[in-house]
Structure formats: C-alpha cells, structure tokens
Amino acid sequence: MTITQDTRILEDGSLCFGGHRITPAAWQRQPAPATPGRSVSLTEAFAALAQQASLRHLxxxxxxxxxxxxxxxxxxxxxxxxxxxxxxxxxxxxxxxxxxxxxxxxxxxxxxxxxxxxxxxxxxxxxxxxxxxxxxxxxxxxxxxxxxxxxxxxxxxxxxxxxxxxxxxxxxxxxxxxxxxxxxxxxxxxxxxxxxxxxxxxxxxxxxxxxxxx
Structure with a gap:
C-alpha cells in the first residue's frame, strides 16, 4: 500500500500533512498556509513532532x-x-x-x-x-x-x-x-x-x- 499524502515541515518548524498543519499536543489539524516547506518522510515527521510535544496520548x-x-x-x-x-x-x-x-x-x-x-x-x-x-x-x-x-x-x-x-x-x-x-x-x-x-x-x-x- 502506497502513502501518497504530502508531508512537509514548514519554515516555522510545524508539520504539514495532506494540506493541514498538525498540532501535536492537542492532535488537531488546521489548513496549512501556502508557504514552502521541506518534504520529509513520515518517520522524519514523527521525529519532529516528538521534539515539539509528548505523543503519549497516541x-x-x-x-x-x-x-x-x-x-x-x-x-x-x-x-x-x-x-x-x-x-x-x-x-x-x-x-x-x-x-x-x-x-x-x-x-x-x-x-x-x-x-x-x-x-x-x-x-x-x-x-x-x-x-x-x-x-x-x-x-x-x-x-x-x-x-x-x-x-x-x-x-x-x-x-x-x-x-x-x-x-x-x-x-x-x-x-x-x-x-x-x-x-x-x-x-x-x-x-x-x-x-x-x-x-x-x-x-x-x-x-x-x-x-x-x-
């Protein structure tokens, strides 16, 4: 099964997944701004999220x-x-x-x-x-x-x-x-x-x- 969602880290360090910015502590999403970002793998994305907040609630x-x-x-x-x-x-x-x-x-x-x-x-x-x-x-x-x-x-x-x-x-x-x-x-x-x-x-x-x- 192929993962096709776009996963990027934006310039402010936040994560964008499928066009949405992810807030790790509350595990919420909101529309991401149309700004450039660096494409990352899902494992890189979660490593970045874990640096921002605890993911114990997942x-x-x-x-x-x-x-x-x-x-x-x-x-x-x-x-x-x-x-x-x-x-x-x-x-x-x-x-x-x-x-x-x-x-x-x-x-x-x-x-x-x-x-x-x-x-x-x-x-x-x-x-x-x-x-x-x-x-x-x-x-x-x-x-x-x-x-x-x-x-x-x-x-x-x-x-x-x-x-x-x-x-x-x-x-x-x-x-x-x-x-x-x-x-x-x-x-x-x-x-x-x-x-x-x-x-x-x-x-x-x-x-x-x-x-x-x-």
Missing amino acids: VVAVIGPRAATPAQEQAAEAVGRALGSYGITLICGGKTGVMAAASKGCQAAGGLMIGILPGTDPAEANPFVSIALPTGLSEGRNMVIARAARVLVAIGGSYGTLSEVAYGLHFDKPVITLEDAPQIDGVRPARTVAEAVDLTLAALLDQARSPDHV
Whole structure:
C-alpha cells in the first residue's frame, strides 16, 4: 500500500500533512498556509513532532499470537522499537510471542508498553511490559485492547488475533497487517516492517481532529 499524502515541515518548524498543519499536543489539524516547506518522510515527521510535544496520548496496539514464528517476533520487535522511539504509547496482551517481542523493542527504544492481561495477576506480564493491567476478563480483554487503541498492528495470526482484528474493524479503527496476519476485508496489508510503520503513522495523522470537532 502506497502513502501518497504530502508531508512537509514548514519554515516555522510545524508539520504539514495532506494540506493541514498538525498540532501535536492537542492532535488537531488546521489548513496549512501556502508557504514552502521541506518534504520529509513520515518517520522524519514523527521525529519532529516528538521534539515539539509528548505523543503519549497516541495509543497503538501491537497484536499477535503467543506461538509466534521467529520472523513474526523479529517484525514485532522492530515495530515496537520504531513506534516506541517516537514516544507513542503501545499496548498489547502482555504475554509471550509477538506481545513480548513488541514489548522488548518498545522498552529498548525508551517507550511505554502497557500490557492488558487476561488474568488477575500482574506477574503474568512479560518482563518488558512497562505497566501491567490485569483485567480478569480472559479473552474479553481483546475487546479492551481494540477499543483503547487508535490503530492496531497485527503481526501473525491466531484465533485470538483474529478476534482483535475483528473488534478493531468493528470499532472503525485502522488495522495494519504483517507477517501472515488475518487478511479480511478492511485491513491494510503491509509487506515490510517499514511499510507497516508508515501505514500506522499515516493513520494516526489522518485522525488529527479539526479545532471545531467536539
């Protein structure tokens, strides 16, 4: 999937995406002035935004199976590291496999990973989770993850992952898929980690609100 939106940093240091100036703290958009700017990649854009304000209010879920393949774990760790480096808050199921790999990458980048656990014991969380939230909801916690996230990144597949993908789509959340994740109508497939990260960042920028939005 190709990202076609124009992304520029204007002369005053603000970011313009798709003809709109983005205010990072409030995550709002307003029409950008017709002034020249330097074209940048989405990763450069978020690095600049992270310098202007905290992006902790942007929450992305990284979902996937406990019994992950080495390729899926590698991809999850890379996605966690990339998104965590911008100060974006990540959430996951808090357990092993893709969840642990994403948590490891996020922690290595200095990011915040919240584990939404199915049980009642916070000690169930993998060692890379920053904050463990035991729910006692069993698989019902999948709906909590999908509801809490602005964007979901699915890496690999399992019945649990499929349910999270379905919940995400049901709640009108962008769902990015990678490494054999469920391919159902409405998801946004990525072929590489870099493409998955770009799709995630673009989806977050698309969600910036107009100032008059209630």
